[in-house]
Amino acid sequence: xxxxxxxxxxxxxxxxxxxxxxxxxxxxxxxxxxxxxxxxxxxxxxxxxxxxxxxxxxxxxxxxxxxxxxxxxxxxxxxxxxxxxxxxxxxxxxxxxxxxxxxxxxxxxxxxxxxxx
Amino acid sequence: xxxxxxxxxxxxxxxxxxxxxxxxxxxxxxxxxxxxxxxxxxxxxxxxxxxxxxxxxxxxxxxxxxxxxxxxxxxxxxxxxxxxxxxxxxxxxxxxxxxxxxxxxxxxxxxxxxxxxxxxxxxxxxxxxxxxxxxxxxxxxxxxxxxxxxxxxxxxxxxxxxxxxxxxxxxxxxxxxxxxxxxxxxxxxxxxxxxxxxxxxxxxxxxxxxxxxxxxxxxxxxxxxxxxxxxxxxxxxxxxxxxxxxxxxxxxxxxxxxxxxxxx
Numbered sequence: 488x489x490x491x492x493x494x495x496x497x498x499x500x501x502x503x504x505x506x507x508x509x510x511x512x513x514x515x516x517x518x519x520x521x522x523x524x525x526x527x528x529x530x531x532x533x534x535x536x537x538x539x540x541x542x543x544x545x546x547x548x549x550x551x552x553x554x555x556x557x558x559x560x561x562x563x564x565x566x567x568x569x570x571x572x573x574x575x576x577x578x579x580x581x582x583x584x585x586x587x588x589x590x591x592x593x594x595x596x597x598x599x600x601x602x603x604x
Numbered sequence: 605x606x607x608x609x610x611x612x613x614x615x616x617x618x619x620x621x622x623x624x625x626x627x628x629x630x631x632x633x634x635x636x637x638x639x640x641x642x643x644x645x646x647x648x649x650x651x652x653x654x655x656x657x658x659x660x661x662x663x664x665x666x667x668x669x670x671x672x673x674x675x676x677x678x679x680x681x682x683x684x685x686x687x688x689x690x691x692x693x694x695x696x697x698x699x700x701x702x703x704x705x706x707x708x709x710x711x712x713x714x715x716x717x718x719x720x721x722x723x724x725x726x727x728x729x730x731x732x733x734x735x736x737x738x739x740x741x742x743x744x745x746x747x748x749x750x751x752x753x754x755x756x757x758x759x760x761x762x763x764x765x766x767x768x769x770x771x772x773x774x775x776x777x778x779x780x781x782x783x784x785x786x787x788x789x790x791x792x793x794x795x796x797x798x799x800x801x802x803x804x805x806x807x808x809x810x811x812x813x814x815x816x817x818x819x820x821x822x823x824x825x826x827x828x829x830x831x832x833x834x835x836x837x838x839x840x841x842x843x844x845x846x847x848x849x850x851x852x853x854x855x856x857x858x859x860x861x862x863x864x865x866x867x868x
Contacts, residue, residue: 572743579699
């Protein structure tokens with residue numbers, strides 16, 4: 488068997504016995520196809536689901552920690568921040584999504600056009 | 605020389621053929637496999653489950669590619685950290701919800717990563733299965749993780765050189781799960797000293813052995829920029845959501861660990 492055939496045989500054996508090598512897939516979902524699809528679909532289900540676009544989010548820090556919420560932030564937030572970890576927390580019924588990726592946003596004068604905001 | 609070129613071409617052909625599902629999986633991570641309504645419902649189901657339990661911080665993972673394509677021992681693909689937050693929407697509302705803290709590969713640069721915050725609906729938008737792995741750390745650890753996320757340490761622990769099977773015991777490359785592990789250890793040991801963090805990981809954390817045909821691994825590292833093996837010895841190991849769960853359980857740092865699937 489010549490050298491080329493040996494190489495091909497090894498590679499075919501590798502193919503026949505191999506499993507997918509991929510371990511992690513951290514591709515950012517919403518940046519391209521997913522983002523557009525979801526937003527496009529979002530308009531058609533506007534009656535049943537509202538998709539709000541986030542401007543900024545800040546962790547609600549527990550009172551007594553560095554960077555904790557101050558009482559001036561509002562009574563509700565102050566109360567939540569004072570709750571012990573493990574007590575039930577309020578969750579908005581609204582669904583929030585990140586805005587478009589910067590490279591997509593820069594291509595339009597109004598990145599949020601059509602988002603109803 | 606001609607023989608060498610022939611080998612390369614044969615290798616490329618076989619690799620392309622052998623990994624067509626793998627390329628499709630990568631692409632599939634940006635496809636929608638469920639309706640928007642299903643993704644929204646599932647995201648809210650996850651949020652409500654965690655809010656009912658009063659979780660300020662949790663570790664979360666998703667199934668980003670078909671389960672039968674994952675190597676043995678891997679149940680999830682991407683891992684991040686969820687943080688209870690006050691979210692200011694573009695129209696000025698302040699609403700309570702969870703924000704996801706992620707290390708994502710850069711678009712068009714599979715061997716580079718960036719830290720990105722998004723929301724549950726973004727996080728689960730491209731999954732193959734609407735299933736989430738959840739680890740709620742003990743309250744004391746949740747507080748410490750919050751402190752790390754709110755400090756420069758969170759960004760300082762980021763290594764933008766990405767490998768899908770990065771070795772969690774050195775700083776050559778990093779993937780999403782290794783960054784999560786580094787953040788957890790920074791919180792546990794209250795230090796941002798990466799050398800100390802890696803020493804402690806080596807001592808106490810058991811990584812997942814990557815059980816893949818070595819030949820295929822070699823081809824993968826040759827032809828795919830997001831897979832590197834030069835940070836490993838003969839044994840290829842990486843951090844996973846499951847091994848992080850076992851690590852935290854072993855040292856009594858887990859309040860609750862469970863998975864959530866879409867309620868029909």
